[in-house]
Amino acid sequence: MTTQSSISIDHARYAKCIEVSKRVRWEIDRDVIRGRSFDYTKTFLPAGLSLVGEIDFLSADDRRLLSQVQGRTYAYVFGLVERYIGAKVMEIAHARAFGDQVEVEALVRMTDEELKHQALFRKLEDMMAADMPAGHVKTADPNEVARAVLAASTWAVMALTLDIELFTQAHYRASIEPDADLSPLWKDVFLFHWREESQHAILDELELVRENAGLTKAQRDAAVGDLIALVGAVDGILQAQAQADADYFCAIAGTAFTDVQRAQIHAGVLKAYRWQYIVSGVMEPRFQKVLFAMLDDEQGARIKAALAPLTYAVPTQPGIALPMAA
Secondary structure, eight states, X not given: OOOHHHHHHHHHHHHHHHXXXXXXXXXXXXXXXXXXXXXXXXXXXXXXHHOGGGSTTOOHHHHHHHHHHHHHHHHHHHHHHHHHHHHHHHHHHHHTTTSOHHHHHHHHHHHHHHHHHHHHHHHHHHHHHHHSOSOOOOOSOHHHHHHHHHTSOHHHHHHHHHHHHHHHHHHIIIIIXXXXXXXXXXXXXXXXXXXXXHHHHHHHHHHHHHHHHTOXXXXXXXXXXXXXXXXXXXXXXXHHHHHHHHHHHHHHSSSOOOHHHHHHHHHHHHHHHHIIIIIHHHTOHHHHHHHHHTOOHHHHHHHHHHHGGGTTOSOOSTTOOOOOOO
């Protein structure tokens, strides 16, 4: 049961999110794009995320191109998931419209920022579509994905959302920020994105803990099943996108790859996507601390068993940074 003391602490954290949101507020064209274009002589997604160095037969040019293909999908996937996140947070805010107005403002600000992020990623896609060869395929529709995710329990949806917004921070801090060889515009996009997502992760945690406090064991058992199903659905999206991106890369690269090499490229991209969007998140220390504190041993074991087939998807190269606490 939520105590008066914890409610007071939560109120302060909602208020802090509002204060930081106002302070770091940015606009797409004025602050991020600033009339610039992407530099295609540079890497987009760093090796700590793209894992291009593990495909050892790729040339330097091929590694850079594959980082750009993956970087294009990285922006697309964030825009994809933010469709459901914005809708869910709007739903929560509406349900509490006549409650604590500080909480409502924090949630409304998060919704507004998620809508802005979607607009940013749509703009990036337009820019990359104009510059890169035709043929890139986006395999999942944002509205269809949102409807499927939102059919799950609130607990499962907020657990998935916390995972996503924590790995966003971990990716930026561990891999994107330290890499000096990235396209400056691409790097700046995820700097500005990270600044606002930091507040979102706090709100995700508050809302997840709040939802968890009202569940019975049976309801939490069902919610764990929903979360496992959502992770499986995410993996299905990643499998389709990895195949599409591997095919696109092979079609536009200047290298003629053998069938064996094409299969290795596909396997490498799928591993990278599982690392980026699932494994790096569940390894994030803050996510593990929050999630497993809510679960009994049997529930925790169910989640670990469901994730076990994906745990191979971690970097093997020395010097690749793993997620850090946010």
